[in-house]
Amino acid sequence: MQIDKDTVAKIAHLARLEVSEQETQELVGDMNKILDFMAKLNEVDTSNVEPLVYMTDEVNVLRPDVVKQEITHEEALLNAPEQDGKHFLVAKVIDKK
Incomplete structure (x- = not known):
């Protein structure tokens, strides 16, 4: 199989790329x-x-999933740059149009 300009153009279109x-x-x-x-x-x-x-003969060694340290809701909010007492406040990233 040989690639030609038409094939590249089709691939670029499918990938939504502009190609000069x-x-x-x-x-x-x-x-x-x-x-x-x-x-x-x-x-x-x-x-x-x-x-x-597999690339190696190593076997995945998994440890039990155990909670080691738990913080309260209030303690978590202390680390937030912005919060309203109940939630983390973040910049709006979705614009309604």
């Missing part, structure tokens, strides 16, 4: 190099290679 003509040319070259490399990987004989599931 020069960037399109560069991406065509880069993407074709990636596909060529992948084709070379497909030539490697992996018939005697076991599939890799």
Whole structure:
């Protein structure tokens, strides 16, 4: 498979990216190099290679989830830069339009 300008344009549209003509040319070259490399990987004989599931043989060691220190609602609000006595006050991030 070869990547052309139309394919790059479609990918850019799907990714909601604006790509200039020069960037399109560069991406065509880069993407074709990636596909060529992948084709070379497909030539490697992996018939005697076991599939890799985990990168290491280490087993996850989990500790019990135990509450070690508990703070009160009032103590938590003491650390707030702004609060109203019951809640943390933060800047409005959603604008109604």
